[in-house]
Amino acid sequence: MGLPRHTFPYSDLSQRSVLRVWRDPSAAGGLNMAADEALARRSEETNSVLMRLYGWQPHTVSLGCFQKIEDFFSERFLAHWPVVRRPSGGGAIIHGTDVTYGLAVPSSHKWSKRTEDLYSAVHGALVQELNDRDLKAGMVKAARREQEQNFYCFNRRAFGDLVVEHPLASSDCGNCKILGSAQRRLSGVVLQHGTLLLHRNPQMHGEGSHPGLGDLLQSDAGSVSDVIEGWLQRLADQLGSRLIQEPGCSYTKDNEDIMTRMNRYETGAWLNRR
Amino acid sequence: MEKSRRYAKSHEWARLEDDGSVTIGISAYAVEALTDLVFMQLPDVGSTVTAGESFGEIESVKAVSDLYAPISGKVISVNAELPSQLETLNNDPYDSGWIISVQPVAVEQLDALFDQEAYDKLIGG
Numbered sequence: 401m402g403l404p405r406h407t408f409p410y411s412d413l414s415q416r417s418v419l420r421v422w423r424d425p426s427a428a429g430g431l432n433m434a435a436d437e438a439l440a441r442r443s444e445e446t447n448s449v450l451m452r453l454y455g456w457q458p459h460t461v462s463l464g465c466f467q468k469i470e471d472f473f474s475e476r477f478l479a480h481w482p483v484v485r486r487p488s489g490g491g492a493i494i495h496g497t498d499v500t501y502g503l504a505v506p507s508s509h510k511w512s513k514r515t516e517d518l519y520s521a522v523h524g525a526l527v528q529e530l531n532d533r534d535l536k537a538g539m540v541k542a543a544r545r546e547q548e549q550n551f552y553c554f555n556r557r558a559f560g561d562l563v564v565e566h567p568l569a570s571s572d573c574g575n576c577k578i579l580g581s582a583q584r585r586l587s588g589v590v591l592q593h594g595t596l597l598l599h600r601n602p603q604m605h606g607e608g609s610h611p612g613l614g615d616l617l618q619s620d621a622g623s624v625s626d627v628i629e630g631w632l633q634r635l636a637d638q639l640g641s642r643l644i645q646e647p648g649c650s651y652t653k654d655n656e657d658i659m660t661r662m663n664r665y666e667t668g669a670w671l672n673r674r
Numbered sequence: 675m676e677k678s679r680r681y682a683k684s685h686e687w688a689r690l691e692d693d694g695s696v697t698i699g700i701s702a703y704a705v706e707a708l709t710d711l712v713f714m715q716l717p718d719v720g721s722t723v724t725a726g727e728s729f730g731e732i733e734s735v736k737a738v739s740d741l742y743a744p745i746s747g748k749v750i751s752v753n754a755e756l757p758s759q760l761e762t763l764n765n766d767p768y769d770s771g772w773i774i775s776v777q778p779v780a781v782e783q784l785d786a787l788f789d790q791e792a793y794d795k796l797i798g799g
Contacts, residue, residue: 465731465738466713489712489738514707515737558735583737587684587726 419449419641421632422650426455429462429484429495434661435651436502436591437487443504444589449511449639451503452650453628458482459496459603464489464553464582468674471551477606485671488593490582491553494608497599499628503592511639512590519560519581522594525634526562526579530613532630533621536565553580554597554610568611578613598624679768680787682744683796687768688784691775696745696784699772700732700763703797710735711760716752716774723747723776725783730773745783747776 424435432454443450460482463472472483472492481494503522505512511521523539530537540561550556554577557563562579569576581594597612614624636643651658664670679687685704689697705711713733723729723743730741752774756762763771778784788796 466715466733487738489733489736515709515734519736560736581736585737585739587740587742 417641418644419451419632419636419639420644420646421450422452422646422648424452424454424649424651426457428458429456429460429482430662430666431653431658432456432500433484433486433665434658436504436593437661438651438655438658439502440504440584440586440589440591443506444586447506447508449503449505449509449641450650451501451632453499453501455499456495459494459601460484462486462493462495464491465584466674467492467551469672475551475608477604477608483671484665485673486582486593488582488584488591490558490580491556492551492608493553493580493595494601494604495595496603497601497612498595498597500593500595503594505590505592507588507590515583515585516560518583518590518592521638522581522592522635523560523562523579525638526596526627526631528634529627529630530564533627534618535616535621537562538565539563552608553595555607556580564616566611566616568615576611576616578611578616596628678790680744680784680789681793681796682742682787684742684744685797686742686744688744688787690781690784694777694781695750695775696747696778696781697772697775698744699767700741701793701797702767705763705767705771708732708734708737708739711763714757714760714773716754716757717749719749719752721749723749723774741773743776744787745776745778746780747778749774750777751775 439450439452461478463483463485465487466489472478505518511518527537527539540557540559540563542559561577563575563577566576579594579596581592584591597610599612599614600609613627633643679689681687681701685701687699687701691697711732711734715731717729723746725743725746727743728740729743732739732741753772756773
């Protein structure tokens, strides 16, 4: 199983002291999933913590690894939306007005040891940033099982989810969830996916429609871009690392490895596996 | 070879049975680390598994983990009730919480796995 390897030595401390981040262009679901997977393998090979931020074009629904495809087709607001299945768990996410991250941490790193540690590090950094901008943000400490079962990720409440107390919150939950994450624990590396909602998606209606950070932020509290910059710096600080924002894209689109991985995510066999 | 459990570094265990088959499961340490388990996907009987490669998946509330085969072989039975009774893994991971049984290609592969003492050291016990 993809649990920590306690005896694996820290083989390259110089790599470990850096958090490398790419801002990748928006892409379709299959390519985004393939690029995350490639990032994870690169993290394992180089024994370094790597992160990519990206958007989705066209707007796309991503399903959790174990969600049933029939549940997607039964959602009337989702007819005709492109759909991809993630390698990580959790509920369905409506992408298009969000920023998604893929964070790859090698098994030798302390953050990979417990699922909760990585959530706390990534989500906690954003909580601090939002609190400094006068948003009342926090992380869910415990959730009832029924709150973890809704089709939509942003209707669920599970440990570590980042929520904001705000008048726009639905009466069901009493807060707005704006960041949710899920992990795939592979041999040698942990890949954590997360989605930060930036704005309410105008193409979505019904219970899958949720406000984003930009809808909650006071006008004098800075922009969503400012928040993201602050979040990344705090994350690097928590890691005790130097933040390096890499130019260009984290992957080469026509690379054979990327193409192979992308093809897998675009097949019916993967999408319809449940 | 004595009938005792051997362990992979990825926390699966394997036990050689009297009939030559090998029973495979996951350790109590792994079950505890995964916390709230919600779903498990098992291979089909008759399929083959390869040492070090994924043969199934298990999902907890916030993470999906691959299950890696500690030994190569043909799957001769699966614990079909386990996915609907995941609490069995918490209660009895080494007996009724078994996951699959395989007919090994080369039983010597078990020798490459950790014995109990080495595994206890691995997990810091």
